[in-house]
Amino acid sequence: MTPLPLLALSSFVISLLAVAFPVSAQDYPRRPIRLVTAEPGGGNDFAARVLVQAIGGSLGQAMIIDNRGGAGGLISADIVAKAPPDGHTLLVASMGLAVNAVLYAKLPYDTMKDLTPIAPLVDYTNVLVVNNEVPVHSVAELLAYAKARPGKVFYGSAGVGASNHLSGALLEKMTGVQLTHVPYKGSAPALADVMAGTVTMMFDIIATSKPFIQTGKVRALAVTSRQRNRMLPEVPTMIESGVPGYDVGGWFGLYGPARMDPALVARMNAAVQKMLAREDIASRLREQGYDVWSGAADLLAAKGKSDRQLWATASKGIEAE
Numbered sequence: 001m002t003p004l005p006l007l008a009l010s011s012f013v014i015s016l017l018a019v020a021f022p023v024s025a026q027d028y029p030r031r032p033i034r035l036v037t038a039e040p041g042g043g044n045d046f047a048a049r050v051l052v053q054a055i056g057g058s059l060g061q062a063m064i065i066d067n068r069g070g071a072g073g074l075i076s077a078d079i080v081a082k083a084p085p086d087g088h089t090l091l092v093a094s095m096g097l098a099v100n101a102v103l104y105a106k107l108p109y110d111t112m113k114d115l116t117p118i119a120p121l122v123d124y125t126n127v128l129v130v131n132n133e134v135p136v137h138s139v140a141e142l143l144a145y146a147k148a149r150p151g152k153v154f155y156g157s158a159g160v161g162a163s164n165h166l167s168g169a170l171l172e173k174m175t176g177v178q179l180t181h182v183p184y185k186g187s188a189p190a191l192a193d194v195m196a197g198t199v200t201m202m203f204d205i206i207a208t209s210k211p212f213i214q215t216g217k218v219r220a221l222a223v224t225s226r227q228r229n230r231m232l233p234e235v236p237t238m239i240e241s242g243v244p245g246y247d248v249g250g251w252f253g254l255y256g257p258a259r260m261d262p263a264l265v266a267r268m269n270a271a272v273q274k275m276l277a278r279e280d281i282a283s284r285l286r287e288q289g290y291d292v293w294s295g296a297a298d299l300l301a302a303k304g305k306s307d308r309q310l311w312a313t314a315s316k317g318i319e320a321e
Contacts, residue, residue, distance in 0.1 A: 033064070034063075037065060073100065081110075085260040086260075096159070111308075119272035119297060129220050140242050143242075156199040156202040164190070191208065
């Protein structure tokens with residue numbers, strides 16, 4: 001994942017929090033702040049690093065990015081869920097946080113009770129890319145190729161419950177093709193294996209795939225949103241490509257442990273919104289394929305709830321490997 005999707009968002013999160021809590025704040029932070037992300041080199045790592053860089057050193061304390069990949073974000077979420085609610089351990093999480101509550105019969109934490117939504121960060125769309133040697137140049141050709149090889153077309157993802165996993169699973173459900181899911185510890189190794197031909201395809205964040213699309217190392221077939229994306233205006237949507245109703249997007253948000261002081265949450269949220277309103281930050285995020293998604297903590301909580309409800313229906317039959 002070339003443009004440091006996860007790496008940059010981690011810096012960004014840490015930066016935002018520094019503005020929220022200047023050195024003059026009474027007793028926060030009392031020690032370095034740990035910002036936990038689910039995958040090095042992927043989307044939430046990028047989000048966290050953008051936050052880190054935007055807030056800089058104004059906190060008077062270091063902010064440390066802790067990449068804990070694997071298990072579709074379960075590891076990173078569990079770490080934060082079990083941390084003290086003092087604002088010194090935070091989580092940058094993707095939509096997988098909401099979806100995992102549907103995919104897994106039992107989690108080591110309660111998504112609703114053990115985490116505190118703090119602020120929305122960004123949303124984004126994925127692009128379907130295939131290995132450049134695969135003899136398909138459209139979604140229709142890919143579906144015909146897969147139907148002739150049931151279970152023998154492999155698609156990579158950042159892990160069970162990640163938006164690229166769900167994008168592939170929904171394609172199976174809506175078209176009747178039989179694909180084989182290969183979860184990785186992050187999108188970067190999955191994309192590397194698409195280029196190497198180890199797996200046939202994946203749904204990836206546009207910013208990370210775009211350089212490889214442009215150099216011909218992977219081939220773009222469609223984007224997952226209802227409208228075409230500004231970064232790849234020549235690439236059709238899945239709907240345009242003959243899959244009616246197909247619409248999958250992703251997002252990242254900032255969370256803390258349960259039982260955080262509401263005043264602390266409110267100050268942190270205000271800082272994030274202030275930073276997201278900066279044109280230099282918004283521009284940097286757009287360059288990476290993200291759209292600013294700013295709002296109150298309740299907006300993030302509501303989005304998580306609606307995604308759980310959506311995928312409780314749409315993910316029936318999708319197993320958590």
